[in-house]
Amino acid sequence: MPEAPEVETVRRTLERQLKGHQITGVSITHPKLADNMPASEMEEKLTGEHLNAFHRLGKYLILETDHYDWVAHMRMEGKFLVMDELPEDEKIRKHTHAVFDLDNGKKLCYVDTRKFGRMDLYDKAKDFHALPALKKTGLDVLDQKLTGEALYHRIHKRNIPIKTALLDQSVIAGIGNIYADEICFAAGLDPRSVCSHLDVADCTRIVQAAKEIIEEAIKHKGTTILTFSSDNHPGEFQNFLKVHVQEGKPCSICESTIERIKVNNRSTYLCPSCQKLK
DNA sequence: CCTTAGACCTGGAGGC
């Protein structure tokens, strides 16, 4: 589910709800959730920690506590919910895999239907890119150091589709299947265009489109197609999608019918006339 | 270097 705009929306929500609060108790009930240590060790280490700062790098959420960098990836379905009481709804309760008691009596619940999400706990690092879970993570899509030149440098020798490169978190961090389609459309490029055929101008258009689209999506609190929500509020950017999940609808620019294809086995939407294959 | 299939998981939607 969450790409950069959704993770950023969650980050802002949690910062507002939790900043400065102390974790007074932890219960992790899905052992695999704790990725880099036994769940019991993560429970012990997080107990007593204060939630001091809330960061995001790509699709990773990084909660900075007194002694640790607590890294979470929600993958497809993970959600953080701040609740007064444990979830009453049986469906939510069933998929609640961790509960963090807070000093104000509230509970931070991690809910994840598909159990894909993971959490890592590390001693504090000066640079988040140095954390093992984030070692392979490239520049965040909103990082000022990400320029057209920088993207060109990273991909110009590669013979993979541009959409595949955009989904590669070591190339740019934070773009997923929804925004990759929207970025290719905005840049006027067929998502199957081969990276080595693109020039600096193409890369500059891609980076510019990426930053604009991601920032706009953040303003609309992310995109909800199936299940994304932050604090039980869905996003609204699905109302502004130009190609993703728009199969059969007319292109907003040329009225051609939006098509759905597969790129690297993932559903991909494009306007066959506005987006040129290079 | 690149592609593909399969794993990891669960549930919703649609066909019959």
Added chain:
DNA sequence: TGCCTCCAGGTCTAAG
């Protein structure tokens, strides 16, 4: 209702 297949905002691995 039920059963079956396909699909899903992600990422990792093995194999060719």
